[in-house]
Amino acid sequence: MQSMAWNVLQAGYTVHRVNIRGCGGTEGWCQTLYHAGLTSDLRAYLESIRGQGPITLVGYSLGGNVSLKLAGESGTGLLHSVAAVSTPLDLAACVEALGKPSNYLYQQRFVSRMRDRLAERRRLQPKAFTPIFAHTDVDAIRTVFEFDDRITAPHFGFGDARNYYKTQSSQNFLASIGVPALLLTAQDDPLVPYAVYGHPAIKENPWIQLLAPKHGGHVAFLARRAPRFWADEAILEWRAQI
Numbered sequence: 716m717q718s719m720a721w722n723v724l725q726a727g728y729t730v731h732r733v734n735i736r737g738c739g740g741t742e743g744w745c746q747t748l749y750h751a752g753l754t755s756d757l758r759a760y761l762e763s764i765r766g767q768g769p770i771t772l773v774g775y776s777l778g779g780n781v782s783l784k785l786a787g788e789s790g791t792g793l794l795h796s797v798a799a800v801s802t803p804l805d806l807a808a809c810v811e812a813l814g815k816p817s818n819y820l821y822q823q824r825f826v827s828r829m830r831d832r833l834a835e836r837r838r839l840q841p842k843a844f845t846p847i848f849a850h851t852d853v854d855a856i857r858t859v860f861e862f863d864d865r866i867t868a869p870h871f872g873f874g875d876a877r878n879y880y881k882t883q884s885s886q887n888f889l890a891s892i893g894v895p896a897l898l899l900t901a902q903d904d905p906l907v908p909y910a911v912y913g914h915p916a917i918k919e920n921p922w923i924q925l926l927a928p929k930h931g932g933h934v935a936f937l938a939r940r941a942p943r944f945w946a947d948e949a950i951l952e953w954r955a956q957i
Contacts, residue, residue, distance in 0.1 A: 719773060722947040729768065733760060735778060742832060743839035748870050751777050751806055752883025754785040761785075761793055769795035771954055775934050776801050776906075780885040786896060787888025796895040796957055798950050801904055801934045804889070805911040806880035810860050812908050821906060822858060829862050830854065889916035889923065895957045896923045899946055901931030924953070 720730045734741060736749040736756050749756075761770060772794055774782030779802030786797040803809035813822050830853055837844040847853070851865050864876035873879035898917065902909045909927065917923050926949060928936075936946040 716775065718944045719947045719950070722942070722944075722951060726951055728771075731760075731764065733757060735781070737832065737836065742835045746840055746843035748833075748836075748867060750867050750871050750873075750879065750883060751780050751803070752784050752885075753871075754781055754788060757781055757785055758789065758793070765793065771795055772797045773950060774799045774802070777803065780804070780806070780883075783885035783892070783896070783898075784883070784888045786894060787885070787891035790891075791893045794894050796897075796954065797892070798897040798899065798953065799885075800899045800946055800950075801907055802885060802898065802900065803907050803911070804884060804886040804914060806884045807877065808911050809907050810863070810876075810880065813859055813906060818905055825859055826856060826862060829859070830856065833866070886911065886914045886916070889914060890920055892920060892922050894922060896920075897926060897950065897953050898923060899926045899949060901933070901936065902927055902929045903931065904933045906933045926953075 716732055720732055723730050733756075736745055736747070736753065738749070757772075761772070764770070770793070772782050772786070774780070774797070779799030782797050783799050783802060783804070786794055812818065813825070833844065833847065833853060837848060847866060847870070853866070856862050856865065860876055863879055868874060868876050868879040871879070873882065898912065900907060900909065900912060912925060912927060917925055931937075931945070934946075936944060936949075938945040942948045
């Protein structure tokens with residue numbers, strides 16, 4: 716996000732950077748959690764800057780899921796265009812991929828950070844978050860699926876993780892996107908199986924463009940030469956074309 720913001724500023728655009736609720740040091744600001752399909756915060760912020768110029772929304776990883784879902788929900792009135800990088804279009808398939816032995820380190824890092832962030836929220840707002848710890852052994856959670864099944868899904872009324880993934884995956888909203896949309900992913904992304912980009916709406920919706928190099932990993936796309944972060948330049952070139 717920092718690299719992209721710098722390059723966008725150099726290209727002459729205005730930049731707004733937005734964290735997902737409770738992330739980026741904002742654990743004490745809100746008494747609720749976030750989830751992968753929570754578009755209300757982003758919509759409210761974008762509504763507040765509507766009229767200042769055409770808005771191009773760029774989302775990364777989980778933020779890409781939120782961005783594409785919002786684009787599908789909002790029709791043509793809010794956004795000029797949307798770009799989503801390394802997006803888990805199918806949440807269930809991506810959580811399953813995360814459970815592979817080859818992704819063990821990724822899974823442990825995600826879970827550790829999720830547990831730590833939740834503990835920090837309890838420290839800052841004990842009345843709001845202590846009940847979660849009273850009903851769930853948070854320290855016993857070992858996978859993202861378990862975290863979603865025991866904490867995220869019940870917290871937002873989804874019931875269980877499977878229903879949460881089924882209803883909040885951005886693949887459900889691709890067909891409804893009515894503005895230029897760039898889906899940028901690497902075919903060797905270890906966390907997002909390239910197979911999820913075989914969704915019919917990606918081919919059938921004329922607004923959607925898929926850019927999928929063979930290599931790039933997850934939100935990486937490191938180049939041998941400048942520009943170092945290739946995705947920044949690719950998104951800016953696409954934005955100029957549209």
